[in-house]
Amino acid sequence: MGRAPCCDKASVKKGPWAAEEDAVLRAYVAEHGTAGNWIALPRKIGLNRCGKSCRLRWLNYLRPNIRHGGFTGEEDRLICSLYASIGSRWSTIAAQLPGRTDNDVKNYWNTKLKRRLLGGGRRPIRYALPLPQQPRLLLMSPTGGGAASTALERMQLSVQRRHVGLQDTPGLPFYSNLWPAQQSVLSPAAGYSGFWSHIQTSTYPGRVNVQDHQRAWGSGGTTPLSTSSTGETAVGVGSSSSTPAASSVTFDGDMEDEIEMLLQQIGCLEEEDSRLLIGGEAGSAGSWSSCSTPGVDSVFQGYVQGHGQ
């Protein structure tokens, strides 16, 4: 027996929200809150909408202090850092960006950042990182690979970051941009038991140790990221004063060789094809999408661990 649908899909309205609908929803939530029951809400206020749709509309558009578009360079770097470290946990990433929603961040990543950093897309953009030391890196869009492609993206980012010394703020590791009030969303108590060591190994190999991270963030393990019953995410005020000092970054080996080795390890490329992906010709036939090997994540883990010593 399957799960009962949350609403009668045939009778509820779909598509873009009208200004009147927005006004009704906004007014009700402003006065009563969501009371934790989105399913019953549309009936209560006379909206012919699915409860999930109401929730989505509120969270992504009507909520106070929502910002759309105009992502700053700082936000770009933070998104990339977090994506490389924790993957597509868009809500977690969005929680570090005041006023941003997970849907916004996801769309921004998929339509802009991913292309800018990793290349690919329907109309491939053939450049990688906009940095002086920009490597000759050309990677295809990892579409359709599911978890494997996500891991590949992260691996790409991780390798790129390690080789070009991408930093969020000169002299400061990326987490200096995080919000201390939310630190523990990434703490063991919040269920991300391996997060700190993961951050260390995947993003800043050889720079700071786990104890430094945790010390810098206070006692840790308390004050999880608070999400209110209305779905609003509390934000704190960042302070770089507690940021552990970063030691120098060291790079070894050639990035292209490294990625090639990893790709072959994953087994999604033949020897002769790898050149098509790495520093290859524009519009080549090679594609990350052909990589559906389930072991990609473990290869990625192995990679980041290997560079975390």
Add this chain to the structure above:
DNA sequence: AAGGCTAGCAACCGCACCAGA
């Protein structure tokens, strides 16, 4: 000027997971 193509974005869908009753 008109039509085709593409990027960007809002919104939806289905699924999985979790917590509480």
Add this chain to the structure above:
DNA sequence: CTCTGGTGCGGTTGCTAGCCT
């Protein structure tokens, strides 16, 4: 233990605006 509702996510669709030919 089961059921229900809330939440998060990846993937996808549909619309619109802008660019290109």
